[in-house]
Amino acid sequence: MNQQTLVLIKPDGLVKSLTGNILARLSESKLELVAAKMVRVTEKLAKEHYKHMKDKPFFNELIKYIKGELHDRRKVMAIVYWGPDAIKKVRQLAGETNPEEAEVTSIRGSYGRITTKGIYENVLHASTNPEEAEREIKLWFEPDDIIVDFYPTEIKEISKLKKRAWA
Ligand code: GDP
Numbered sequence: 001m002n003q004q005t006l007v008l009i010k011p012d013g014l015v016k017s018l019t020g021n022i023l024a025r026l027s028e029s030k031l032e033l034v035a036a037k038m039v040r041v042t043e044k045l046a047k048e049h050y051k052h053m054k055d056k057p058f059f060n061e062l063i064k065y066i067k068g069e070l071h072d073r074r075k076v077m078a079i080v081y082w083g084p085d086a087i088k089k090v091r092q093l094a095g096e097t098n099p100e101e102a103e104v105t106s107i108r109g110s111y112g113r114i115t116t117k118g119i120y121e122n123v124l125h126a127s128t129n130p131e132e133a134e135r136e137i138k139l140w141f142e143p144d145d146i147i148v149d150f151y152p153t154e155i156k157e158i159s160k161l162k163k164r165a166w167a
């Protein structure tokens with residue numbers, strides 16, 4: 001069954017110039033890349049993305065990490081992959097959450113580390129199930145950013161919308 005899944009190349013992955021390596025490893029999945037962009041992560045977006053982690057002792061550090069505050073590089077690369085069994089395939093290539101426990105040949109096992117402060121720098125995020133993927137893809141992307149229409153859309157007239165525009 002075709003699925004879609006969100007991948008984020010986290011700030012440590014970008015700082016270490018691992019983008020190409022990570023994309024090459026993910027391409028082993030033979031999944032289709034249907035959306036990709038660089039994102040400046042706001043506090044709001046970071047907290048919304050990790051809202052299910054808010055009671056964890058490492059939550060504040062996690063928010064700083066995904067915002068890029070720990071790496072002086074305030075951006076992540078957000079990607080949507082689509083195809084058969086996408087969620088499982090990407091999670092398998094990514095490896096375990098704890099980079100020290102991840103299989104050494106996995107992406108996290110190859111490139112991740114736990115810092116002396118105890119932060120899991122595991123270079124990428126990958127959705128864990130279809131519900132999470134839907135929530136996350138809709139959080140990070142607009143319908144027109146994605147070249148496959150897997151979620152229903154509608155035309156809405158949005159008035160009084162305030163957004164940044166070219167001056
Ligand atoms: P994931 O789906 O494999 O990314 O793992 P989770 O959804 O459980 O956690 C989200 C993120 O929080 C992880 O990718 C890590 O960056 C971080 N994290 C999870 N568990 C721990 C932990 O025990 N300690 C620390 N320091 N960070 C963690």
Ligand code: MG
Binds near residue numbers: 126127128
């Ligand atoms: Mg998770």
